[in-house]
Amino acid sequence: MGSRSDEISKIITRAIIQKRLLPGCKLSEQTLADIFKVSRAVVRQALIHLSEDGLVTMERNRGAFVSKPTYREAVEIYDALTILEQGVAAQLSGRLDTRGWAELRRHVELQNKAIDEKNDALADQLGSGFHETLVRMSRNSVVQQMHAQLIRRTALLRSLVSSRFDYCGLLHDHSQLIDLLEEGKIAEAQELIAVHHNTVVRGYLLEDDTLPKTDAREALAPYVAQENTD
């Protein structure tokens, strides 16, 4: 694949997920080309990639912007996540090896530690990571990719809300979910997943406007110096 445009789209993705590039931010082709020292053609390829991921919206003759999802889209994204994870849960339930359950529990512990240390960014990342880990265990790369894309979009959503999450409640859900799955209680596990996502999306009572405007040039500056800052 187009190595360079791939790298660039990954960098921009990171910037968006880490809330450095906020929804609505203009992504001018020439500006990005200058920043990354590439031609406009490469930038365009990266932007197309991003727009198909839903992170960027391209308007004809107007340019590309970091997507600004509506509340409805937020609900749809979480419904889609619910459907995928319910399906994975049904496949996994009772059928996973010991190492699998252990990895999931380890994940919960890590997030617990992050919360104790008040490392919000890390807790956030681990929160999504739990769901990704769960889906990875289905060993279905098609489902996995769709799910990863949805998770990226939820990161975008979190840029739009001020809501403080009840991490403890959500974390308890994760813990309980593992128990239910290990015991083979599929229906209850699925219901828990639905409630879990519903809780999250309900926490998104939106501050639709008045989000600070970001400038692509300065937001991306940290990524340009050393491009391997995970």
Added chain:
Amino acid sequence: MGSRSDEISKIITRAIIQKRLLPGCKLSEQTLADIFKVSRAVVRQALIHLSEDGLVTMERNRGAFVSKPTYREAVEIYDALTILEQGVAAQLSGRLDTRGWAELRRHVELQNKAIDEKNDALADQLGSGFHETLVRMSRNSVVQQMHAQLIRRTALLRSLVSSRFDYCGLLHDHSQLIDLLEEGKIAEAQELIAVHHNTVVRGYLLEDDTLPKTDAREALAPYVAQENTD
């Protein structure tokens, strides 16, 4: 969006779905640029779009080819379809208006007619169409788009197999599914969906090699003259 590259990727998508462009076919940038009378840059954008849809595979410094899914991928795709449709079924069950059920039943009838008239291509299309209609009723455009993408990939899969389908059996499944959903029997509906897709994928006992090589130039010729041939 890039109007031109969009049109081109749609045309190529149609050509692939209609089995005019077969898996493995080389999609040379210059050739496509000549065919559609556009620059290579536009072709590249279209190819990137297609590769993210899974219909085209790009190999670095080698070029783009119509994807040649493995059997494993086929299973993953149908598992993903199962998960999505089971989720939609759960949401829809008992909760859809009369017009909705009517539209689904009409779909089944149309396909019945197509089979009677031995119009295989149409029956094929309507077969996928039923699933798409079902998902559309969820009114979740995120799920809808993911599902549509999977359906496109199943069309690719059908290029790889000789299997003759038992259309009657599959059609009966569709009919029965409507009944189950209307009666609110979620679990049974979900099981039927799983079995249905399993039946299909098991029909894919592959003729991995020896598929006739197609040439992009002649395969796409019909689409160039009049670009609105649905």
Added chain:
DNA sequence: ATGTTTATAATTGATATGCAATCTTGTCGT
């Protein structure tokens, strides 16, 4: 004749530049 190496051609990845169409902006006049 077969297999290996080498040289040539073709293709991709990327850049630079130019241009028309469109959008944004800022000014001006009312």
Added chain:
DNA sequence: ACGACAAGATTGCATATCAATTATAAACAT
């Protein structure tokens, strides 16, 4: 204050070019 208009910026696309890589063909040795 408001709308019309002109100047400037940006996008979308085309063409031309170049290095790097890969594919193909020819020359060579076995």
